[in-house]
Amino acid sequence: MHDTNQHNTTNDKMIYFQTHEIESWINEDAPLLDLTGHLLEINNQPARLSVKSRHATRLTMMEEAARIFELLGAEIKLQLPSGIDVTAETEILLVDGRADALHRGWKVAMNLLEYLCGVATHTAKMVAEVEAVGHIPLLVTRKHLPGMKKPMIKAISNGGAHPHRLGLSETILIFENHLNIIGGRDALKEKIPQIQQAACEKKISVECDTLKHALQAAQAGADLIQFDKIEVDSLSQWIAQLKNNYPHVKVIIAGGINQQNIRCYAQSGVDGIVLSSLYHAKPADLGVTITPLIK
Structure with missing residues (x-):
């Protein structure tokens, strides 16, 4: 279960990321192919990717992380929204697709989520400090x-x-x-x-x-x-x-x-x-x- 407290959060549609921006993130990491997956011959195998929080986290960039995998032809089974707080061990993203697509989008999406959820989480803590007194x-x-x-x-x-x-x-x-x-x-x-x-x-x-x-x-x-x-x-x-x-x-x-x-x-x-x-x-x-x- 996740905590759906959305105090002081902002609708994710406030900022729109164009498709070419997200494609550029993918292309930067894998402009041709995932060489490891190609040589292991796992390309066509159906697979599932799951992302879980390891501690209390304020989510952000969830919509963009999901679009990374959609652009690679995968199917989003679960995607929690940006702006909510989740507890440890909460599944926040679940994606089905070809193994090569999931591996190609894996680090791009994770770097985006880890870095920016860290910013959102720390921001939420500082906002809470301010709101406690004013x-x-x-x-x-x-x-x-x-x-x-x-x-x-x-x-x-x-x-x-x-x-x-x-x-x-x-x-x-x-x-x-x-x-x-x-x-x-x-x-x-x-x-x-x-x-x-x-x-x-x-x-x-x-x-x-x-x-x-x-x-x-x-x-x-x-x-x-x-x-x-x-x-x-x-x-x-x-x-x-x-x-x-x-x-x-x-x-x-x-x-x-x-x-x-x-x-x-x-x-x-x-x-x-x-x-x-x-x-x-x-x-x-x-x-x-x-x-x-x-x-």
């Missing part, structure tokens, strides 16, 4: 490996978190390196009104590492302050002062946040917590067996 979002950065945006966004979404920035094209976040180019923080009082006019439907965020910088950005018209690597005691004091003067300004914190201190940050008065470390989660431990299928 009602603010856990936001995840775009600091993932190039080419992994869609799988990573699905994983953190199924874990209950939200994307911080999906990319550079739709959000405005002014960093220190931008300020170096435009002449420093004093330029914000001129630049922010220009941005507000040109992108009237957008919010403007500014990264700050001191209260003085935050007050300056808020006075210039910033909608959101992103503090980076600030100790929680200082952060609480700064937020109180900042919101006393500029109650409309939202505040988020990034950097130096982990499972040991995240509850303290969640209680500091911030409107959101930003993480990158979820992408480096320990992979989930899943077991796979492929056996002859006797009908």
Whole structure:
């Protein structure tokens, strides 16, 4: 039996993977044939592949793992949905097909599931830590490996978190390196009104590492302050002062946040917590067996 608790999960249809993307994953691992299976002459033998969890796991990428085998001509007998929690020894995927098809898709699907279910599981734990003390979002950065945006966004979404920035094209976040180019923080009082006019439907965020910088950005018209690597005691004091003067300004914190201190940050008065470390989660431990299928 599996636990169908779907707290803070996201519908798997939120992100669509095109067929050619999944075919490219297969082709990368086996562009011609499975040489071992070919030489063992097991190609035409009917077989069954079973995937089980070895510990409590938040599932993700289940639909894409199933499509790998479908594209190889196999038949899906059981596929649990992304976004649910399962206990140890839960069968999450069952596939029937030719032995060569199952072996060809085996590692592609398993690498996808183990890596990304690990991300989803760790994300769910961190979300639970935040929700234990507050009602603010856990936001995840775009600091993932190039080419992994869609799988990573699905994983953190199924874990209950939200994307911080999906990319550079739709959000405005002014960093220190931008300020170096435009002449420093004093330029914000001129630049922010220009941005507000040109992108009237957008919010403007500014990264700050001191209260003085935050007050300056808020006075210039910033909608959101992103503090980076600030100790929680200082952060609480700064937020109180900042919101006393500029109650409309939202505040988020990034950097130096982990499972040991995240509850303290969640209680500091911030409107959101930003993480990158979820992408480096320990992979989930899943077991796979492929056996002859006797009908």
